[in-house]
Amino acid sequence: MRRPLQILSTVGALGALTGLALFAPAPASAQAAYSFHGTTAGGSMFNRPATPLAPTPALSGKVVRYSSQAFFTNSNATCSFSSVQEAGFDGVIYLYSGAFDPANPLVHLVKASDNGPQGVHFSAFTDVALQGNQSYYLVTAGAEPAAQGTFTNFLSCTGATRILAGDGSMPSYDGRYGELRKGRFRISATWTNFQQVSGVGTFVPLGSEDSGILWFFSPSNFEVMIKIVDGCTLNNRYWVFFAALTNVEFHITVHDTWTDTSKVYDNALGVSAAAITDSSAFATCP
Known part of the structure; x- marks a missing residue:
């Protein structure tokens, strides 16, 4: 059974709060998108993988706090991920397929991003092929041992009818889209x-x-x-x-x-x- 890990909120349509747009059928060609908002403050710790992953994934030796978000799509999809680390927090994002074991953080690791195109406090990777109904874990961690704070991670997929939290639910609207x-x-x-x-x-x-x-x-x-x-x-x-x-x-x-x-x-x-x-x-x- 899929279970959500520290998923604090997800976004829907601006008009969803009216009670109308929430139940309106989406165009068949529209993308699925959600945002996950959370914090690493007070979270568990692990030895985060070094970035970039190429040529050979390795551990960074930096023990940092992290937050993990489980999700899956209900069909095969190509997805893009971006993260905004808020209030001065400098973070890194990692994508895991099938499982995430903080004691073995190089296993099942698919992607990683420290500073994205917009610089520090932003992370991103694009055009990631996801398998439908496969569990994935988006992990947000501090770049340095002392780094912890809040973040918003955006996920947008083509081909997916739904992006769902780890237990198959659709979390509530948070206004970030x-x-x-x-x-x-x-x-x-x-x-x-x-x-x-x-x-x-x-x-x-x-x-x-x-x-x-x-x-x-x-x-x-x-x-x-x-x-x-x-x-x-x-x-x-x-x-x-x-x-x-x-x-x-x-x-x-x-x-x-x-x-x-x-x-x-x-x-x-x-x-x-x-x-x-x-x-x-x-x-x-x-």
Whole structure:
């Protein structure tokens, strides 16, 4: 029997809290996606594998705290993983297939990532082929023995109808993805402030299928309003419009789940964010 390991929360559609979008059938071609939010603080410890794994996997000699999240897909899928380590926490992520034994952490190890394309506090690996109904374990650990803190791990898969927690359940909505236009467009955001502390944008539960509002630091302090406009009858495009009331660094990713295409909008640290009116964003009509 599959059992969840320290899965704290998972994300659904922005409109799920209305009680409507939660039960609306997803398009057959849409991707499955979830986020897992947790902490390594006070967790168990292991001798983490060194990164990168190539040419030969080896132990790092660094005994660190970790958190393990069990999951599986209900069909074969190609999946991408990304992690945001929050509030100054510097972490590493590992993917295990079939089992995770902290006493033998090189066994069943598939992938590992320390610092991703966005640098420290971010980890990622992409295009990982997963077997349907096979147990997997996403392990988040401190990069150094003293490193511990909170994190959000994002998982997105093509081909999978569902990504499920270790016991087959669907954990509750946590706002770390927003889904607009009936779930076709999936939106997420990360940020880094002037103290080099990073975090994940969280959607306010509005119940709108067209627009979303994000907060970074406090639920009462809104940072970004974003909407997807159907411009297919005008210029055969979906448009992305947003305005941000901030000068921190942020990265907003908009993903068309029907066509598996994405656009990323960036703002540099210290720059007052300009309004974006991208009327050529997605040439993916209808």
